[in-house]
Amino acid sequence: MSLPVPADYEQWMRRALADARLAFDTGDVPVAALVLDENGEVIGTGRNERELRHDPTAHAEVLALREAAATRDDWHLEGCTLVVTLEPCVMCAGAVLAARIPTVVFGAWDEKAGAAGSVYDVLRDRRLNHRVEVFAGVLAEECGEVLLDFFRAKR
Numbered sequence: 001m002s003l004p005v006p007a008d009y010e011q012w013m014r015r016a017l018a019d020a021r022l023a024f025d026t027g028d029v030p031v032a033a034l035v036l037d038e039n040g041e042v043i044g045t046g047r048n049e050r051e052l053r054h055d056p057t058a059h060a061e062v063l064a065l066r067e068a069a070a071t072r073d074d075w076h077l078e079g080c081t082l083v084v085t086l087e088p089c090v091m092c093a094g095a096v097l098a099a100r101i102p103t104v105v106f107g108a109w110d111e112k113a114g115a116a117g118s119v120y121d122v123l124r125d126r127r128l129n130h131r132v133e134v135f136a137g138v139l140a141e142e143c144g145e146v147l148l149d150f151f152r153a154k155r
Contacts, residue, residue, distance in 0.1 A: 035068035044068025087114035107143025
């Protein structure tokens with residue numbers, strides 16, 4: 001069950017969706033992420049670039065977290081929010097926990113590899129030292145459609 005979503009998250013998700021569409025140019029799966037600071041300012045962005053960089057860790061969330069940490073000159077991202085078009089995978093959920101991000105907002109569910117409530121719930125696992133508030137399904141249909149368009153074109 002997801003919590004109510006503040007209206008501003010839709011605005012940020014729309015921006016992430018626009019960034020996700022850029023992945024079509026590089027053959028990467030169209031997923032994008034933003035890191036917002038406490039004031040709602042974007043301090044990090046990323047989109048999937050595994051194909052572009054030939055890097056298995058170049059997921060949207062990881063790249064956005066790296067940029068946010070560089071912007072802050074600190075890997076502790078307390079008070080920040082991660083907005084991502086697809087439910088984070090286990091690797092990305094681990095990066096969110098390591099960065100101490102308190103809030104994650106995502107669009108489409110990932111029924112194959114999701115780690116924020118679908119397959120796993122790493123972000124809210126009580127056995128870990130940090131738990132995250134998760135807002136799921138923000139513009140889920142639009143986020144899912146971008147992914148479906150990508151995979152239809154691959155066939």
